[in-house]
Amino acid sequence: MSGKAIYCPGVQLEKVLSTDSASDKKWHAAQEESIVSLTNLQNGKKIRTQVLMTKKTETGSVVVSVNRDAAEALGIMHTGLAPVEIRYTRRTL
Numbered sequence: 820m821s822g823k824a825i826y827c828p829g830v831q832l833e834k835v836l837s838t839d840s841a842s843d844k845k846w847h848a849a850q851e852e853s854i855v856s857l858t859n860l861q862n863g864k865k866i867r868t869q870v871l872m873t874k875k876t877e878t879g880s881v882v883v884s885v886n887r888d889a890a891e892a893l894g895i896m897h898t899g900l901a902p903v904e905i906r907y908t909r910r911t912l
Contacts, residue, residue, distance in 0.1 A: 820904070821880065821903070821905065822881035822901055822903060823859070823903060824857055824882075824883045824889075825882055825884050825885070825901060826886075826887070826889075826890035828887065839856060844853045854869055854871075855868065855883065855908065856905075856906040857883070857893060857904070858904040859902075859903055861894075862876060862893075862901075865892075866885075867908070870884065871884040883903075883905065
């Protein structure tokens with residue numbers, strides 16, 4: 820499944836979370852077993868990580884929030900956002 824990975828440090832993520840008013844647009848805490856393989860479609864970098872938060876958009880795509888280490892590995896520290904291929908797994912890291 821394709822979607823987007825987003826990295827927002829600390830307070831910025833709280834602002835992003837608080838700006839969603841429509842219930843179908845809200846962020847949801849990911850379950851502990853939400854381990855995913857992400858591939859940045861812009862640069863080919865890959866990571867296996869735990870998702871922090873998820874959101875389904877109106878178009879049906881998925882946005883996943885990742886931690887700093889995953890953002891660094893994906894090469895999105897400065898942009899904060901990238902299109903990604905998402906593969907859900909249930910294995911531990």
